[in-house]
Amino acid sequence: MAERKYLISPVQVFCFVLLYLLSGMMLYAGGRSAAALFAALFCACACVIACVLCENFSSARGFYASAFGALGLPVRYISAALTSYSLISTLFSFSAEVGAFYSGGARKAVLLACILLAIFSVAKGFSAPARFAEVCVFPLFFAVLVSLIGGEGEGISFSLGGDLLFAGFDIIGSVPVVFSLYLRCAGEESGKMSVYAKNSSFRPSALAAGVCAAAASLVVYAFFRLTEVGNIMFSFLLWFAALSRIFAHTLALCDIAGLPEAENGQGKARSMLAAAAIFAAVALCTGAFGEALKTAAVFANVIFPCAAFAFSMLWCRGEKKTNA
Amino acid sequence: MILEKEEFERLRGNLMGEFAAMSDFCARRLSFGGRDFFILYIIGHASKDLLNKFVIEPISAAYLRGGAGFPLEDIVTGGGFSVALGFEAAKNAVLEGNALIVFPDMPPDIFGYICAVKNDEGRANTEPETENVVRGPHDGFNESAAGNAVLLRRRIKSERLKSEKLTLGTLTKTEVILMYISELVNREALSLLKQRLADIRADALIDSGSVEMYIQDGRHALYPTVGNSERPDKVAAKILEGRIAVLVDGSPVVLTVPYIFCEGLQVSEDYAKSPFFATFVRSLRFAAVILAVFLPGLFLALTEHHMGFLPGEMVAFMAETRKDMTVSLTWEIITAFLIFEILREVGLRMPKAVGSAVGVVGSLILGESAVSAGIISPFVLIIVAFSAVCNFICAPYMNPNAIFRFLLILVGGFFGLFGFFFVCAAALLLGAGKSSFGVPYFSPFAPLSAEGLRDFLYMAPIWKMKKVPPSVSGKNTVRTEGKA
Numbered sequence: 174m175a176e177r178k179y180l181i182s183p184v185q186v187f188c189f190v191l192l193y194l195l196s197g198m199m200l201y202a203g204g205r206s207a208a209a210l211f212a213a214l215f216c217a218c219a220c221v222i223a224c225v226l227c228e229n230f231s232s233a234r235g236f237y238a239s240a241f242g243a244l245g246l247p248v249r250y251i252s253a254a255l256t257s258y259s260l261i262s263t264l265f266s267f268s269a270e271v272g273a274f275y276s277g278g279a280r281k282a283v284l285l286a287c288i289l290l291a292i293f294s295v296a297k298g299f300s301a302p303a304r305f306a307e308v309c310v311f312p313l314f315f316a317v318l319v320s321l322i323g324g325e326g327e328g329i330s331f332s333l334g335g336d337l338l339f340a341g342f343d344i345i346g347s348v349p350v351v352f353s354l355y356l357r358c359a360g361e362e363s364g365k366m367s368v369y370a371k372n373s374s375f376r377p378s379a380l381a382a383g384v385c386a387a388a389a390s391l392v393v394y395a396f397f398r399l400t401e402v403g404n405i406m407f408s409f410l411l412w413f414a415a416l417s418r419i420f421a422h423t424l425a426l427c428d429i430a431g432l433p434e435a436e437n438g439q440g441k442a443r444s445m446l447a448a449a450a451i452f453a454a455v456a457l458c459t460g461a462f463g464e465a466l467k468t469a470a471v472f473a474n475v476i477f478p479c480a481a482f483a484f485s486m487l488w489c490r491g492e493k494k495t496n497a
Numbered sequence: 498m499i500l501e502k503e504e505f506e507r508l509r510g511n512l513m514g515e516f517a518a519m520s521d522f523c524a525r526r527l528s529f530g531g532r533d534f535f536i537l538y539i540i541g542h543a544s545k546d547l548l549n550k551f552v553i554e555p556i557s558a559a560y561l562r563g564g565a566g567f568p569l570e571d572i573v574t575g576g577g578f579s580v581a582l583g584f585e586a587a588k589n590a591v592l593e594g595n596a597l598i599v600f601p602d603m604p605p606d607i608f609g610y611i612c613a614v615k616n617d618e619g620r621a622n623t624e625p626e627t628e629n630v631v632r633g634p635h636d637g638f639n640e641s642a643a644g645n646a647v648l649l650r651r652r653i654k655s656e657r658l659k660s661e662k663l664t665l666g667t668l669t670k671t672e673v674i675l676m677y678i679s680e681l682v683n684r685e686a687l688s689l690l691k692q693r694l695a696d697i698r699a700d701a702l703i704d705s706g707s708v709e710m711y712i713q714d715g716r717h718a719l720y721p722t723v724g725n726s727e728r729p730d731k732v733a734a735k736i737l738e739g740r741i742a743v744l745v746d747g748s749p750v751v752l753t754v755p756y757i758f759c760e761g762l763q764v765s766e767d768y769a770k771s772p773f774f775a776t777f778v779r780s781l782r783f784a785a786v787i788l789a790v791f792l793p794g795l796f797l798a799l800t801e802h803h804m805g806f807l808p809g810e811m812v813a814f815m816a817e818t819r820k821d822m823t824v825s826l827t828w829e830i831i832t833a834f835l836i837f838e839i840l841r842e843v844g845l846r847m848p849k850a851v852g853s854a855v856g857v858v859g860s861l862i863l864g865e866s867a868v869s870a871g872i873i874s875p876f877v878l879i880i881v882a883f884s885a886v887c888n889f890i891c892a893p894y895m896n897p898n899a900i901f902r903f904l905l906i907l908v909g910g911f912f913g914l915f916g917f918f919f920v921c922a923a924a925l926l927l928g929a930g931k932s933s934f935g936v937p938y939f940s941p942f943a944p945l946s947a948e949g950l951r952d953f954l955y956m957a958p959i960w961k962m963k964k965v966p967p968s969v970s971g972k973n974t975v976r977t978e979g980k981a
Contacts, residue, residue, distance in 0.1 A: 182944055182945075184944065184945045185944070271918075274802075274803055274913070274915065275802070275913065279915065282915075283915055286915070286919050290919070290922060293923070293926065300930060300937070301926055301927075301929045301930030302926070302929075304930070304937065304944060305922075305925055305926050305929045305943075307929075307939075307942065307943035307944065308925055308929060308939060308942065309925075367944075369944060369946060369967055369968055369971060371973075375945065375946075375947035405799070405803065405806040409918060412918050413918075413925075416922055
């Protein structure tokens with residue numbers, strides 16, 4: 174069983190998915206509500222699939238090995254690359270957004286600061302970034318309340334023109350992130366809940382948490398679009414959401430790299446090295462073949478959950494036959 | 498086997514040797530009916546009255562009655578009576594203020610008889626100056642750990658309130674008492690606390706503050722992970738929520754663990770008020786803390802780096818008020834806060850009457866002069882004064898907030914909004930990863946606990962808080978069935 178510090182609660186899954194999607198919508202939707210809607214629907218489906226598939230697993234290593242057999246390791250590397258791509262894309266977009274507030278080379282400093290925070294966040298397990306996401310949801314709630322007294326905003330547009338599909342997939346980022354969140358989720362069914370969670374009267378199911386988060390992100394996004402909230406404080410709050418998105422990526426990368434399962438220092442170092450190599454390679458490729466990589470990532474993101482689903486179904490059937 | 502006369506003399510000699518060059522040490526030789534014995538004690542530390550009344554007079558009376566046969570415990574009345582089964586125990590008993598009775602014909606494994614005659618005269622249980630309440634009990638702890646334990650027992654009259662005594666500090670031999678309710682206590686926190694106390698290797702622990710430094714989570718914690726209070730009602734309420742009280746002899750401040758962030762916003766008087774008003778006041782407190790910490794740094798970040806985001810009227814007004822200024826806004830705010838912190842420290846350390854005068858001189862005359870001289874602009878003065886006043890609302894976080902505020906001022910002033918954001922995010926991440934004796938520091942909102950939220954910013958009526966907060970105790974204990 175995974176160590177408690179590498180587990181997150183369904184409430185934290187909710188917060189992660191909500192902030193992940195919302196920051197994605199704010200960074201990439203560019204006012205296209207249809208893209209946000211598409212992303213939210215896709216993410217909700219991904220949550221359902223991930224919840225069903227990951228029920229009996231607690232780490233990416235076990236899940237990929239079971240679902241893909243001998244192909245488990247290559248698929249893990251592909252997932253790591255996809256997640257790295259999405260992480261780099263978020264880092265670039267976020268640093269560009271923050272850099273717009275400054276003149277000069279602030280963008281690189283922002284990038285460096287975010288990478289430092291991301292590494293620092295998972296240094297002692299997943300509890301800190303998960304609780305960080307939980308804390309970030311509270312000011313967001315107040316921002317929604319404050320936006321009620323704002324003026325009339327830009328409104329919602331459902332036009333389907335332009336690169337809507339790409340915007341949608343940019344918002345979703347990387348589906349392995351959703352899988353990792355569910356793999357690390359200690360729900361009521363898993364029997365891995367902490368003593369505090371067990372004693373709490375509020376224990377949402379992991380499935381409901383993900384689906385509700387996707388819906389909530391869409392509602393919050395629509396709210397912000399309908400009301401006039403464009404001040405600097407609002408941007409400040411969204412920076413926290415973007416940071417949560419970065420943390421979610423980091424968490425997923427750690428999970429895929431198998432850091433929590435690494436028993437000794439050597440294993441941990443090897444996993445970190447693999448993750449860093451993939452990250453660096455993707456960062457280099459993003460600069461060289463940005464557009465091509467983007468298209469590839471989008472298709473991989475579509476293919477991955479479907480493939481995972483199909484392989485898992487096949488595996489389950491195989492298991493049943495063996496047992497019979 | 499009876500102790501020979503020579504051995505008795507040697508024992509006495511050893512003890513006398515240990516207490517040599519202690520002018521307040523007394524070895525009183527008494528002789529009744531031809532039998533010699535010694536009473537060893539420290540003058541003033543042991544109560545002369547108690548010694549006479551409960552030890553010497555009963556022994557004398559027993560001899561006069563002709564019934565001088567022992568056991569001694571049947572003769573010595575009052576206080577506590579125990580047997581010192583070792584040289585160290587005998588020595589420590591004397592050092593703790595007890596009287597040690599040494600007979601020539603004691604069994605060899607007994608080094609003396611300890612009579613509890615400790616002089617417990619101390620300060621009265623007056624209301625603590627730092628935690629005043631309008632409605633609520635007005636007593637407070639004093640410097641006696643045993644006396645403080647009694648104050649807690651008066652409030653929780655249950656055999657389930659357990660207490661464990663420890664002695665810490667090789668030189669000070671400070672008495673430390675742990676008090677908790679066996680069924681409610683967070684077992685993980687209790688074992689962690691005991692482990693940390695056992696790990697203390699120090700020669701002196703003068704105050705509970707020293708103990709706090711040793712047992713707190715992390716090596717360099719800015720925000721406290723150990724609570725403290727001088728109010729018995731507050732500590733009793735915390736024990737009833739599954740916490741552990743650490744009473745340190747010589748300190749009126751009782752420590753409580755685990756300690757979570759939201760405790761700093763709670764005041765014992767909240768529970769004596771209407772829940773509506775308590776919720777309102779708590780929200781105000783929270784808002785004030787946010788303003789105290791973030792306002793100056795944010796103001797500086799916006800005015801120094803992102804002026805375009807401020808309203809035009811405000812920018813024009815600021816430009817008008819700062820036209821004669823010679824220093825940058827960042828240094829202006831830093832100077833203003835440094836002056837304020839100096840004045841605050843002076844006000845605290847000076848005698849009360851002088852302290853208030855210094856406060857008036859500092860805040861009014863010095864502030865007015867600084868504005869007239871063009872060192873500080875009125876706008877900055879308002880921001881600094883408001884932030885400083887807001888910081889006083891939450892006493893437990895007053896000092897850490899002052900440091901954190903300085904940090905935010907520096908990064909806000911030099912790096913703008915992103916610098917400010919970076920430090921806030923890093924602090925939030927640190928806080929989120931932090932725990933106090935195994936309990937997440939940001940509970941009950943991270944990780945979320947519905948029961949805990951009933952006593953956070955929003956305060957539910959007492960009868961609605963049906964369970965002991967599971968976020969602290971880790972248990973699912975019902976404390977009330979609600980209101981009929």
